[in-house]
Amino acid sequence: MISSISESTDLAAVLNAEPATAEDAAETPRDWLEGIWVGGTNYPLDAEATTETLAVLADGTAAAVWSPKGQFCKGDHRTGVQFEAAHWCVADVDSWTWGSDIRGVTRDWRTVRVWDANGYSQTDQYPTLEEAQAAFKREVEEIRVSSAPQADASTVRDLLAQDDDTTLAVSLEMGSPSFSMWGGELPEGWQAVVSREDVAAELGEKPTDAEVASYLPELQELVDSASQSL
Template sequence: MITSSSSLAYLMNTHQPATAEDAAEGPLDWTGGLWVAGTLYDVDVTATTATTLALTDGPAIRFSPAGTYCGGKESGCEHVRNSAVAALAAHWTPADYEAWGDAEECEDDCRKATCGVIRDHRLVTVWDGDSFSETTPYDTVEAAKVAYAQGIEELTKMAAELDRHTHTNDD
């Protein structure tokens, strides 16, 4: 199931093309959708380019060619973890990602982290330490950026009211 840009990148990085023709294809060849494990994922044809694949429900990945640093874990690229060699290899990585708070602790279950906000292209996930976690897809990247900023503001305000520490990008 594709639920994030990281899961889409993982799928594309582990997929072995069946033929030479398949290997020559790129995102503009996939605008009819991606068929994965019995599910058809619609492709956002207006946001998809020769090097970027965007799905209509929010996730988007871009191709990072060999010799180009993808941004590593800070850019949401879970594929590379902490390896500079892998970060310079040709692979798919989240196209547009930013995280605030305990994002590194939020790998499998955001409820284990204190609080945080992740913007994964058009998806915004907000969570707190009281078992709240919500992911919302937005129609545009701009709307997702506004929601991301609002999520940070709300969590910071809530933490101040409850006298809890919130993590900043400086922590």
């Protein structure tokens, strides 16, 4: 039983409720612009964004879209028999987590929340969906950059200058994820990023600046993955 609408899953659940009359069943969100009553609270709809198949709360905290029969939607409940039924589901959401639920960012339509495991939580509303999407990406990038060391050309050059048994690793020795070059077996708690052998096999012993630059995105993904495992 939904007692309030705080997110898109709540809105979708309300819209999926069995219509009380045939007249109710024939209505669309455009008929409810003045608001949807739930638990004694009225939730007005966004008159500009709402259509016959899209319901958007005026404050941007939730949006639900009509998903036709047989079409997958963004709701993770859409499996098996439910896949065959037309229904309302969340319209546009995003979620990203760094590490084992250490910190992350969520977006529900125009609402973006940044949180961490220490109880920090900041929620912001944006005037448009596009601005919220851009803010989500910006917050993700800010956390990603601050949570893992950033690989550059010198990282690759330094690794190739080491002995053959060297591994590029990340550790928390300095209090936050940082690079270390280590020969032999890694100390406990360190995470391997990539071996010198693998980098040399992919780039050669003396790669050009262009070859190193093209390899950096792949290397950064390895760094991010290793840092999240610390």
